[in-house]
Amino acid sequence: MADGSTPALLRVDGLTVEFPGVRALDGVHFDVAxxxxxxxxGENGAGKSTLLKVLGGLHQPSAGTIGLAERPYRPRRPADATHAGIAxxxxxxxxxxxxxxAENVFSGxxxxHRFHRGIRYAEINRRATELFATLGVRIDPTAPVSSLTVSEQQLVEIAKALSVDGRIIVMDEPTAALSADEVTRLLDVVRRLRAEGRSVVYVSHRLDEVFAVADRVTVLRDGRHVRTTALADTSPDELVRLMVGRDVSAMFHRDDVAGGDVVLxxxxxxxxxQLRDVSIVVRAGEIVGIGGVxxxxxxxxxxxxxxxxxxKSGRMLLSGADYRPKGPHDAMRAGIGFLHEDRKAAGILPDLSVRHNLTISVLDSVRGLFGRLLSPAGELGVFDTFRKRLAIRTTGPDQLIGQLSGGNQQKVLFGRALAPGGRLLILNEPTRGVDIGAKVEIHHLINEITADGAGVVMISSDLPELLGISDRVYVLAAGRIVGHLTGDDRTEENVMRCATTGQHVFSTAVAG
Incomplete structure (x- = not known):
């Protein structure tokens, strides 16, 4: 480790980054051996992403210095970072x-070819295949990226960084979209990189991963350095306290809410x-989890x-009546809210304001004169309601959502899902990419929603979360329900047994 006697490979001293009205980093220092x-x-908004963008040449510091191999390092653009061996x-x-x-992995x-200057596709396809083999996955190098799942796209990003063969690999939430097996393989890759003498800066909200793979940890809070320590000298509870400045007594807490009539x-x-012959029941006041690889x-x-x-076939019922929506507009009019798993690609509208992102799911209710124009007062009413209810940190209704931290963007999308009425809420990975404090706040909000009588369908790849706040869990495998777990049957072992072997486990404590 870089302890003063051993020169650091990377050293950050007094790094400050200021944006209009915001100091994102304030005198941060840390080093990497x-x-x-x-x-x-650190929590969302602590400055982690800003620091990484400085290292990657996307942001310029207002003050402070960075040293790389005992030489000054100040990248002006991403290509500078790549040339310096930072991916x-x-x-x-x-x-x-x-x-x-393959074209994405080796872009730029x-x-x-020596003579006709065409890309040597056979070579990049072969090299991409070899990179994916090191990750333990098989992805067609000739497939367009648009055809891939979110987790496969994450693996492409990881392969792209590994292809640079740099001295320092910086990973910002690399497992957020990965399955449990993919996470295990990625952590093995991180250990291999360390064994080869390369350094990894690993950013994650998942503390189990941090303790499984990291040597030291640096905690940031509100843009400032809080502490750097060896993992052997700390604990998950202590890191949580350092990150949020307070005790978080229960990461996963489910209030006792009595299930009511069948909502869905x-x-x-x-x-x-692949979805085939699926039968599920969701009651008012319930959180029904959906698990599977x-x-x-x-x-x-x-x-x-x-x-x-x-x-394609089968039947859906909403509060006992036939339900066959022609599109999302029908679902929203019926009081159903939806949270997409991919915040960037299918969630936020980055060039629109926070209030416009919030109200886009309820435009009919915020129309003004003659129903043709939007009512500013109506929009502000929706904004004020959800800003207070979700504790969204923003400078005001007209701030662009793209300027918010990831956790606050997620809260805005949560508000958009609630706005249609909250009769039924469909949550895909509701806490993906948010910090521990925001995760607790979102879980508390879900408890409030069910206490008000709404039903919730929650899809989560985070098994502790899925089991910790769901009342019942259905497990999917190859598009079919292979398990229905309640009570003491809701264990990680049962979920994975159903999901990976197809073995059926159906609890009998609760019908449906």
Missing amino acids: AGEVHALV VIYQEFNLYPDLTV REPF ELDQVSAGR AGAGQPELSQVIFGALPL
Whole structure:
């Protein structure tokens, strides 16, 4: 480790970054030794992403210095970071959807034929395949990125960074979209990089990953350095206290809420490419979890309920009445809210304000004169309601949502999902990419929603979260329900047994 006697490979001293009205980093310092995995943790808005963008050449510091191998380092653009041997995997994907996987991995570094100057596609396809093999996955290098799942796109980003063969690999929430098996393989890759003498700056809200792979950890809060310590000298509870400045007594807490009448019923529903003969029941006041490995049919299930995917066969009932939405507009008019798993690609509208992002799901209710123009007063009313209820940190209703931290963007999208009425809420990965404090706040809000009588369908790849706040859990495998877990049967072992082996486990304590 870089302890004063050993020169640091990377050293940050007094780094300050200011934007109009905001000091994102305030005198931050930390160092990374060669062959070290150094974790960087903190709540959303703590300054982690800003620091990584400075290292990657996307932001310029207002003050402070960075040293790389005992030489000054001040990248002006991303290419400078690449040339210096620093590869950054950002939390938000930076892929070209119409290019192939291999073209994305080697974008800007393509090998060309000597004579006709065409790209040597056979070579980049082979090299991409080898990179994915090190990650333990198989992804077609000739497939367009637009055809991949979110988790596969994350793996493309990781392969792109590994292809640089840099001295320092910076990973910003690299496992946010990965399944449990993919996370395990990625952590093995991180350990291999360390064994090869390369350094990894690892940013994650998942403290179990931090303790599994990191040597030291630096905690940031409100743009300032709080502490740097060896993982062996701290604990998850202490890191949480350092990150949020207070005790978080219960990460996953489910209030006792009595289930009421059936809000939603699916009877032998089939939709999309793989969802087949799915039957589930959701009652008022319940949180019904949907588990399974990535690609088991979770997106299709949520989309058919929300009207974004046509029903092929079977029947859906909403409060006992036939329900067959022609599109999401029908679902929202019926009081159904929807939270997409991919905040960047299908969630926020980055060039619009916070209030416009909030009200886009309820435009009919905020129209003014003659129903043709939007009512500013109506929009501000929606904004004020959800800003207070969700504790959204923003400078005002007209701030662009793209300027908010990831956690506050997620809260805005949560408000958009609630705005149609909250009769039924479909939540895809509701706390993906948010910090521990925001996660607790969102769980508390979900408890409030069910206490008010709403039903919730929650899809989460985070098993502790899925089991910690769901009343019942359905498990999907290959598009079919293979398990229904209640009470003491709700264990990680049972979920994974159903999801990975197809073994059926159906609790009998609760019908449905």
